[in-house]
Every structure is written in C-alpha cells, then in structure tokens.
C-alpha cells in the first residue's frame with residue numbers, strides 16, 4: 002500500500018486549490034478553494050449549472066481539472082487517481098443499480114468490481130443487505146423496489162469496500178419524505194459508526210440544514226459562501242432561513258421547475274424511478 006504523501010492538510014479529507022475546469026466557452030469551476038475536515042457531512046449547494054457535479058466528477062477522478070489541484074484522502078486526484086478511487090465511494094445522480102438484477106446480484110457485482118472475493122465478499126454483501134434494510138427483498142428484482150429502497154441499495158453498493166469518503170450527487174432527489182429520512186439515517190450511520198466523510202450535492206435546503214455539518218454555496222463556478230448551516234443563517238440576519246441564505250449568495254431564487262422533472266424523468270426512463 003503506497004504511503005500517503007506528507008501533507009500539511011492531513012486532517013482534511015478534501016482540499017482543493019484554485020480548482021478550475023473549462024469546457025468549450027464555459028468555465029464550470031473557477032479557482033475553487035475548499036477544505037473539508039475528515040468525518041464531516043458536507044453539502045455543496047448552488048443553482049443549476051453552478052459547478053456542483055463538475056466538482057464531484059473531478060474529486061472522484063472522472064474528470065480532469067483544467068488548472069489548480071485537488072487532494073482526496075491525501076492523494077492528488079490527477080497524480081494518483083487509483084489511490085483516490087480505492088478510498089472513495091460514489092453514488093451518481095442517475096441510477097447505478099441494475100433493475101434487471103436482484104439486490105444480492107447487484108451487491109455481488111459491485112463487490113467484485115471493488116476487488117472483493119470469497120468469504121469476505123459474502124460477509125460484506127450480507128452486512129450491506131442488513132445496512133440497507135433490504136434482507137426481506139434481497140432476492141427480488143430491483144425494478145420492483147421503491148425509489149428509497151433503490152437509493153439505500155446504491156449507497157450499500159458504493160460502500161462495500163469501506164471507503165473513507167462517500168460522494169453522492171443529489172441523493173434524495175424525487176424521494177418521498179419517509180424515504181428521504183431513511184437515506185439520511187443511513188448516511189448519518191456511516192458518519193457515526195465508520196467515520197466516513199460524506200460530500201453531497203443538493204437543491205433541498207431542508208436536507209442541507211438537517212443532514213450537513215457544513216455547507217458551501219457555489220455560484221457560476223465560484224465559492225460564494227461556506228460555513229455551518231447555523232453560522233450561515235446567523236450571518237444572513239435574524240430569522241434568516243437557508244432559503245434566504247441560498248437566494249442571497251446564489252443571486253437567484255430556487256429553481257424547483259423543469260430541471261427536477263428532467264432528472265426524475267430520466268431516472269424513470271431507465272426503468273427504475
């Protein structure tokens with residue numbers, strides 16, 4: 002196992018320095034500086050197009066930065082992507098579980114992709130089913146599951162290899178309130194019992210306030226604000242809500258319209274939403 006490079010930010014799970022991503026004609030991320038302490042649940046907020054998914058894609062090594070740098074679990078995402086990948090789990094915005102397989106089959110597939118095999122694989126899959134509270138339906142096809150059950154399965158799939166960090170892009174999009182709370186409970190359990198650092202993106206201010214220890218608001222690829230939910234609200238003035246904070250720093254009201262529907266439709270289009 003390679004040594005973690007000596008790092009003045011060794012208590013940080015994620016550090017970005019002037020992180021920048023340029024697409025043709027669009028600067029999706031513009032000199033982002035972030036430091037996220039280990040063991041936190043961190044929320045990345047911002048209006049559509051602010052750069053949240055781009056940030057997650059760079060931190061999970063799916064996309065290269067155009068300039069600047071980022072370390073995850075002490076490893077540089079550009080110089081040591083394999084070391085980063087070993088230490089992270091990722092639950093993307095679109096469905097990652099296969100509806101034509103059972104929960105056990107999905108979990109075994111993910112476990113093999115993470116390099117697990119034999120007795121350890123069987124033990125981890127068993128633990129994962131219990132963690133996701135899916136024991137009773139483990140042999141049913143995932144396409145028969147509710148959205149909340151699928152999300153819990155996807156989180157279990159992404160944590161089979163005991164990652165230090167877990168990234169989730171809009172983990173509760175389209176879920177009903179009960180399902181949302183069960184997903185939050187699973188994430189809090191990972192933080193509490195396993196010390197996992199969790200980074201989520203969300204448009205849901207209730208989720209941001211209830212689940213996250215710290216929040217960053219992005220606006221046009223730049224960091225507009227960062228802090229604990231209570232501190233951000235206090236700085237915005239007495240009686241301010243996170244919606245007020247969001248509207249102030251993102252320069253726009255929440256956009257609960259088309260984009261939510263687009264994503265929900267695209268989840269359904271793949272047969273599982």
Ligand SMILES: Nc1ncnc2c1ncn2[C@@H]1O[C@H](COP(=O)(O)OP(=O)(O)OP(=O)(O)O)[C@@H](O)[C@H]1O
Pocket residue numbers: 024025027028029047048049050051052053054055056260
């Ligand atoms: N592959 C790509 N090619 C060109 N432009 C892109 C690409 N990916 C993202 N962008 C652009 O970069 C900007 C940031 O996109 P990103 O998906 O990171 O935003 P976001 O904050 O995640 O938005 P949303 O809340 O809608 O998911 C947007 O203007 C987007 O159109």
